[in-house]
Amino acid sequence: MNPLQLNLLAHTWWRFTNKKQYRLYKQQMYQEKIDKFLTENKVLTFEEIKQLADNTGKLNFLHTGNAGDIIYALPVIKKLHELVDVPLNLILKLNEPLRLAKGMTHPLNNVMLNTATANFLKPLLVAQPYISSYDIFTNQVIDINLSLFRKAGIRQDRGNIARWNFYTTGITANLSEKWLFVDADKNYSDTIVVARSQRYNNPVIDYSFLNNYSNTAFIGVKSEYEAMKKLVPNIRWVQVADFLEMARIIAGAKFFIGNQSFPFSIAEALKVPRILEAYHAAPNVVVEGADGYDFYFQNHFESVVKQLNSRQ
DSSP, X not given: OOHHHHHHHHHHHHHHHOHHHHHHHHHHHHHHHHHHHHHHOOOOOHHHHHHHHHHHSSEEEEEOSOHHHHHHHHHHHHHHHXXXXXXXXXXXXXXXXXXXXXXXXXXXXXXXXXXXXXHHHHHHHHTSTTOOEEEEOXXXXXXXXXXXXXXXXXXXXXXXXXXXXXXXXXXXXXXXXOOOOOOOOGGGTTOEEXXXXXXXXXXXXXXXXXXXOSOEEEESOHHHHHHHHHHOTTOEEEOOSSHHHHHHHHHHSSEEEEESSHHHHHHHHHTOSEEEEOOTTOOOOOOOSTTEEEESSHHHHHHHHHHHHTOO
């Protein structure tokens, strides 16, 4: 038996027979992970970021993650736009491997971001006043890695996705304020816009009561729409040309309903009236600011929909 196998055996034994030793073991493993992370990566302070901006006359931000994580990383860029007077450039790296929990699926299968999704994102990102330029990674010099949280020992199945980059940049933004800016599509002013991915579904929630509302529209991929249509036959499917169009629809909607997937990140960033289906097994999306609601139980879901729909 090799040392790794022995270590695993001891770890499993302590877990059930010696809780104190098990806690010490877990703390030691965490300390070793963080020591390795800090040896291999530079965690900047704001003072260091500002000095870097002054020296280079710009800041290049890299993100290697999926579309939702990119939206939740934008508050850091927006805050730095307020603090430093240099161009802020967002660079996305494609085709990073995606690890899914057993039984989970994702529209992009085994990568976090592909060319098609990056192209869908581009119009929305370049429309933001605090982003100077948008590009795909081709070995550009990177100043701030907005995916560093994935290596930093931060639990990604809980907490708040929008805060993860605060911990690796030292930059704290006000998440109750909007950080996406688009022109609302007024054609949806009397429409309840819905999105629900096939991941992060609360198993005790039933959307079929939305059949009582005639003004519903679904945004998302075909398989997600077909799953929703089985529950809400009268819901219509809106196919968008890109994520700027999606954001404009969400901004113009009467209100938005979504689970912990990409469209909700847009609704949260826009601070529109929004309802989140919270996922008990990975509660890592937090609603902050006015007009935000979340739920775990059916009666609360139906009650909030009724309240928002009755607004003039």
